[in-house]
Amino acid sequence: ADLRRLGKLVIGMFIVFILLSALGASIMLPAALAFGPGIGVGLQPPA
Helix, strand or coil: CHHHHHHHHHHHHHHHHHHHHHHHHHHHHHHHHHHCHHHHHHHCCCC
16 A cells, blocks of 8 residues: 555656646746747757
């Protein structure tokens, strides 16, 4: 039972990490585009 709880905790943290990184990307990308291509090039993933 303890191992199962640990697994749920790890999965929960993993989901939170993915959501946070997606949120960060959605905030950083428009900001980089707004500030100009000079800054945006480093942050933009290839299309």
